Amino acid sequence: MKLSHRISNITGGGSDGWAVHYRALALRAAGVPVILLSMGEHDTRTDPSILDAMHDAARAGNTGYSPVVGFDSLRDAVADRIQTRTGVPTGRDNVIIVPGGQAALFATHHAVCDPGDTALFIDPYYATYPGTIRAVGATPRAVLAHADNGFQPRRADLAAAAPDAKSLMINSPNNPTGAVYTPQTMDDIADTCRDHDLWLISDEVYDTQVWEGRHISPRALSDMADRTLVVNSLSKSHAMTGSRVGWVCGPPDVIHAIHNLATHNTYGVAGFVQDAAVFALAQGTAAEEAVAAPFRRRRQLVLDALAGQNVVRAAPISGAMYAMLDIRATGLTGDAFAEALLDAERIGTMPGESFGAGGAGHIRVAMTVADDLLVDALRRIATFAASRCAP
Ligand code: PMP
Numbered sequence: 590m591k592l593s594h595r596i597s598n599i600t601g602g603g604s605d606g607w608a609v610h611y612r613a614l615a616l617r618a619a620g621v622p623v624i625l626l627s628m629g630e631h632d633t634r635t636d637p638s639i640l641d642a643m644h645d646a647a648r649a650g651n652t653g654y655s656p657v658v659g660f661d662s663l664r665d666a667v668a669d670r671i672q673t674r675t676g677v678p679t680g681r682d683n684v685i686i687v688p689g690g691q692a693a694l695f696a697t698h699h700a701v702c703d704p705g706d707t708a709l710f711i712d713p714y715y716a717t718y719p720g721t722i723r724a725v726g727a728t729p730r731a732v733l734a735h736a737d738n739g740f741q742p743r744r745a746d747l748a749a750a751a752p753d754a755k756s757l758m759i760n761s762p763n764n765p766t767g768a769v770y771t772p773q774t775m776d777d778i779a780d781t782c783r784d785h786d787l788w789l790i791s792d793e794v795y796d797t798q799v800w801e802g803r804h805i806s807p808r809a810l811s812d813m814a815d816r817t818l819v820v821n822s823l824s825k826s827h828a829m830t831g832s833r834v835g836w837v838c839g840p841p842d843v844i845h846a847i848h849n850l851a852t853h854n855t856y857g858v859a860g861f862v863q864d865a866a867v868f869a870l871a872q873g874t875a876a877e878e879a880v881a882a883p884f885r886r887r888r889q890l891v892l893d894a895l896a897g898q899n900v901v902r903a904a905p906i907s908g909a910m911y912a913m914l915d916i917r918a919t920g921l922t923g924d925a926f927a928e929a930l931l932d933a934e935r936i937g938t939m940p941g942e943s944f945g946a947g948g949a950g951h952i953r954v955a956m957t958v959a960d961d962l963l964v965d966a967l968r969r970i971a972t973f974a975a976s977r978c979a980p
Pocket of ligand 1: 629688689690691692715760763764792794821822823824825830835
């Protein structure tokens with residue numbers, strides 16, 4: 590029996606880019622000590638107080654179906670957070686609770702793209718982006734953000750890709766590049782969307798991890814609220830990746846449409862998880878800063894470890910839990926460098942090419958291991974890179 594074209598085509602037939610990571614895992618399973626810098630997940634777990642809230646909610650009986658759109662208490666808490674952070678009037682009608690940012694990316698594309706529409710995204714990109722677009726029957730089109738422009742997309746490249754497109758997806762702070770889009774970049778993005786009548790899908794899951802500059806939510810830019818759908822979750826901000834709780838924020842008619850989708854798809858998010866999310870958000874920004882603190886500290890450690898040499902250059906690490914390292918001075922591709930680094934030094938990284946053409950000649954390092962391991966790995970990466978340079 591033949592599967593649908595839509596589901597068969599999700600991966601686009603390309604490699605998934607995880608070859609080095611899987612090889613590193615296999616080495617580790619065989620007892621070889623490997624420093625794994627390929628995992629985009631905190632090395633801390635959900636705070637016990639949030640787990641207590643989850644437990645208490647479940648024990649109190651919140652284990653049945655919950656409203657598909659989310660509890661009013663959580664929709665209100667999310668709307669308050671958004672309004673406080675952006676100044677844009679936001680109420681519960683602007684918010685639907687979904688099982689994580691990934692579900693939100695799918696739902697938003699499903700809501701705005703018809704089969705055959707072109708959906709833009711920025712390359713380098715988070716691994717699931719093109720597949721999410723294909724999963725709704727649309728066609729992904731990459732807009733390159735160049736390393737030499739600090740991985741900020743350029744206005745001319747956006748404008749060139751936009752004319753027949755339906756939507757544009759952005760992610761700032763960015764995985765994998767660590768870029769935080771400047772006010773100028775955000776203005777260029779907003780202008781492109783207005784000029785070409787595009788929906789803007791803004792993935793803001795790293796909005797609590799900003800080390801340089803400030804996070805701008807494009808929904809707050811003039812005349813953008815009606816065409817912007819913000820995707821966010823508690824995965825990164827509260828180390829709640831496994832709880833699967835996030836949201837879409839946008840105009841009420843879009844939220845209504847996504848509610849309809851959720852009724853036929855996820856049927857909502859576990860009530861006890863939503864209660865834990867209300868508790869987590871009530872802890873305010875101090876709790877978010879505590880979760881972000883190790884990455885803020887390690888970012889500086891990465892910069893210090895790379896100081897005094899110029900073979901490996903870090904792209905600006907302005908936000909998120911990643912450092913994109915430019916290894917072009919070695920003459921190797923990111924793929925070849927990451928493979929050779931694993932063989933020689935037992936350090937697992939992600940080749941830049943696995944995030945798209947824009948990542949060529951780079952490797953991505955996730956700052957998700959203990960400080961001393963990270964510093965040791967960075968020093969060895971620099972020494973290894975120097976040894977690969979022509980004399
Ligand atoms: N967007 C980006 C850029 C991510 O890095 C991730 C997770 N790594 C997600 C979305 C999805 O996160 P979640 O579904 O856990 O909210």
